[in-house]
Amino acid sequence: MRALSTVASDIRDADLNARENVRRVGKALSCIFEIEHDVYRRLPELLPRYLHDTKLGEEVLSNRAVKKDARRKRPRASYRKR
Numbered sequence: 001m002r003a004l005s006t007v008a009s010d011i012r013d014a015d016l017n018a019r020e021n022v023r024r025v026g027k028a029l030s031c032i033f034e035i036e037h038d039v040y041r042r043l044p045e046l047l048p049r050y051l052h053d054t055k056l057g058e059e060v061l062s063n064r065a066v067k068k069d070a071r072r073k074r075p076r077a078s079y080r081k082r
Contacts, residue, residue, distance in 0.1 A: 004029070 011021040037056060040047045044060045051057045 008022050008025050011025065012018045040051075040056065040060050041063070044063075047057060047060050052061065
C-alpha cells in the first residue's frame with residue numbers, strides 16, 4: 001500500500017484529470033488534519049511528543065484542563081439546615 005503522501009504525485013503521473021484530483025486529495029488531507037487537531041484539543045494527552053514544540057502543541061498544552069484532585073472532600077456548607 002502506498003503512503004498517502006505519494007498519492008498526489010501518482011495521480012499527476014497517471015494523467016487522470018490531475019489538477020482536479022490533486023485538489024481533491026489536498027482537500028481531503030486538510031479535513032483529516034482539522035479532525036486530528038480537534039482530537040488533540042479535546043484530548044491533549046493524545047498529542048504525540050514530536051508535536052509538543054510546535055505551534056499546535058503550545059496551543060493544546062497551554063489550554064490543557066487542570067484535573068481536580070478526586071481525593072479532595074467537598075467543603076461543608078455552613079448554611080445547611082439541620
